[in-house]
Amino acid sequence: MIEVNTTPFDGQKPGTSGLRKKVSVFQQPNYLENFVQSIFDSVPELRGGTLIVGGDGRFYNDVAIQIILRIASANGVAQTIVGQNGLFSTPAVSNLIRLNEAAGGIVLSASHNPGGPEGDFGIKFNGDNGGPAPESVTDAIFERTRHIDQYKIVKESDINLSDIGETHLGEMTVKIIDPVADYLTMMEDIFDFDAIKNLLGGKQICFDAMHAVTGPYATAIFCERLGLPEGSVINGTPQPDFGGGHPDPNPVYAKELFDTMFSENAPFFGAASDGDGDRNIVLGPNIYISPSDSIAVLAANATDVPGYENGIPGVARSMPTSRAVDIVAKDLGIEHFETPTGWKFFGNLLDAGRIALCGEESAGASSDHIREKDGLWAILMWLNILASRHQSVGDVISDHWLTYGRHYYSRHDYEGVEKAKADAVMLGLSEKLESLVGKTFKEETVSKADNFSYHDPVDGSVSHNQGLRVEFESGSRFVIRLSGTGTVGATLRLYLEKYEPKDGDLKQDVQTALRPIAEIAEEIAKIKSTVNRDEPSLIS
Structure with a gap:
């Protein structure tokens, strides 16, 4: 085991689904190593425990797994379980954490983002319940990335991830398993x-x-x-x-x-x-x-x-x-x-x-x-x-x-927006929220307008600034929020919803049914004019 001196990188804050960046960012010397070491520094339960490691097979997956295994061994992990050829679906990792009473898992994926040398890569830590790490843990990991000055790693050859069976890396046992069976x-x-x-x-x-x-x-x-x-x-x-x-x-x-x-x-x-x-x-x-x-x-x-x-x-x-x-x-x-x-x-x-x-x-x-x-x-x-x-x-x-009844519903994504313009949309609507209640737009009267905060009923924690909501007396509404899953610019998302009772017209075209709500959203939030887009990048 050796200790390698390093310096922090800016911007290693995990989002809703971990840390996602372009592959070229992760390929920088020490970039991945810093983040992985910060996980081990922030989750002491991993020492002496079992760690599940795998990913979706995207470009750089195989390289990243070898680095993670060497750092895991140097940090005292007793056993790692890895999918054959480095493959594990995210739900399979969650299952294996729970099945093996593991201390956690590292998932390598950028989910639905594109892959390849010019594409995206991602890494996230799941806790011992099999789920994504809570904010208290991801905040601790991020704080560690801001001050890290060294990482530990063993100097060993790469492990053959294609052979199912058990091997060792330093003092750590590595089990390669069929990713599908369990x-x-x-x-x-x-x-x-x-x-x-x-x-x-x-x-x-x-x-x-x-x-x-x-x-x-x-x-x-x-x-x-x-x-x-x-x-x-x-x-x-x-x-x-x-x-x-x-x-x-x-x-x-x-x-x-x-x-x-x-x-x-x-x-x-x-x-x-x-x-x-x-x-x-x-x-x-x-x-x-x-x-x-x-x-x-x-x-x-x-x-x-x-x-x-x-x-x-x-x-x-x-x-x-x-x-x-x-x-x-x-x-x-x-x-x-x-x-x-x-x-x-x-x-x-x-x-x-x-x-x-x-x-x-x-x-x-x-x-x-x-x-x-x-x-x-x-x-x-x-x-x-x-x-x-x-x-x-x-x-x-x-x-x-x-x-x-039917909830006509659609999401309009504005991808790759300049962050300043996306922020301007959010700020502009935020400043209007309090004054919107009681006002009528077309045939819709605003019944509620707020910036959503969540009060966890189990642990009492509070999460603020989770999206801007404008609701109408009819049961229709629109929501605007910034997405944390993109890697280029900002992604602004507009969500449209219109409720039709069970005795109403249940066979309308979705976008036609939602057009009045979309027009009201544009009148109030002015997304298109602010980001200089005539249409969303994607409608789903």
């Missing part, structure tokens, strides 16, 4: 695979792995376990640059899947996951289920699934996510919570047993089986519900709207 076992404990297999017998599905980490997981589940033909999984081989694509499951970047599902001979079921396997989308023939609607459907039908047949105690959603699941919760007589964006905010509620299902509008949903969002879990939830109800995706969502 995850598949967990899924079999939750779902009725026989019922799903019977549902899909003779039917076609299309799962788009987007050249990312869920390819091996989906192949094991759909092709090997459920007996579907090999072509059921497309883009199933993980690639360092995601095949030159963008592993974000939405209509723009999953175009091949959407073209298939909106074709004349569309398969019975379609789905996709993202770079690290924690997000999902679900489609039926000629229909796309919005993530907000998906969460509500899963909550309403959870008892159809063996793992939740006794009911769920509560649900939670991120603040920008549509309020569709709130109505379900009220109907079921269970608790529902509104949290800031960022999966770590669900952790306390899950650990306390207050909720069993949670989700975000950005294609994330999961339950109390782990402490991360889980794309394949959500897709299997849908399939199990379809099998139980003997219905199609379209039938299930139509029945849902007829029961609860």
Whole structure:
């Protein structure tokens, strides 16, 4: 073991999903080493404990894992468990932390961001409950990065990550394991695979792995376990640059899947996951289920699934996510919570047993089986519900709207905006909030306008400045916030929501239904004129 002198780098503050930068930033000498050493300096429980390490296979994943293992050994970690070829989906890491009672895990991913030498890279630490580290830990890590002056590392050769088995690095044991096996076992404990297999017998599905980490997981589940033909999984081989694509499951970047599902001979079921396997989308023939609607459907039908047949105690959603699941919760007589964006905010509620299902509008949903969002879990939830109800995706969502009404919902992203202009939008609206209540715009009267603060009901902590909300008496609203997942400029997000009761018009075009709310949002917040954009970069 040697100690290497170093100096701090600016800007190593973890965001909602860890530290994300361009690959070239991480390739700077000592950049990754500083951040990793800061993790070990801030989490003393890792010394003598077990650490899970893996990532989504993006460019620099293999190099980073070797560095992390050498630093882990030098810092007294007793055992590391690594996925074969360095691969682990984010939900698989969460499961393995819990299964092995590990002290934590290091996940290498920038999720849905592009990969390759010119793309993005990311690293985050998950705690011993399997979830993203709480703010107290990420704040401590960041504070350490600001003052770090040395890191510890062992001078050893790289480990062959392709060979399953056990080896040693210094005094540390390194176990290379099949990245899929334990995850598949967990899924079999939750779902009725026989019922799903019977549902899909003779039917076609299309799962788009987007050249990312869920390819091996989906192949094991759909092709090997459920007996579907090999072509059921497309883009199933993980690639360092995601095949030159963008592993974000939405209509723009999953175009091949959407073209298939909106074709004349569309398969019975379609789905996709993202770079690290924690997000999902679900489609039926000629229909796309919005993530907000998906969460509500899963909550309403959870008892159809063996793992939740006794009911769920509560649900939670991120603040920008549509309020569709709130109505379900009220109907079921269970608790529902509104949290800031960022999966770590669900952790306390899950650990306390207050909720069993949670989700975000950005294609994330999961339950109390782990402490991360889980794309394949959500897709299997849908399939199990379809099998139980003997219905199609379209039938299930139509029945849902007829029961609860429909929340027309959309997110407009303005990506790569100059930070000063994005800040100007947020400041300009913030200064207006107090004066908006009671005013009428078009046919909408403002009932509430605030900067969302979250009071954690479990530990009493408070998180301020989590997004600007303008709500109307009709139940419609818009939300504006800055995203922490981009690596270039700022990403400004506008969320639009309009509630239509169950006896209203449930078959409108989404953007048409939301146009009045979008026009009001522009009148009040002046996003387009401030950032000098005629249209959003992406509408989802």
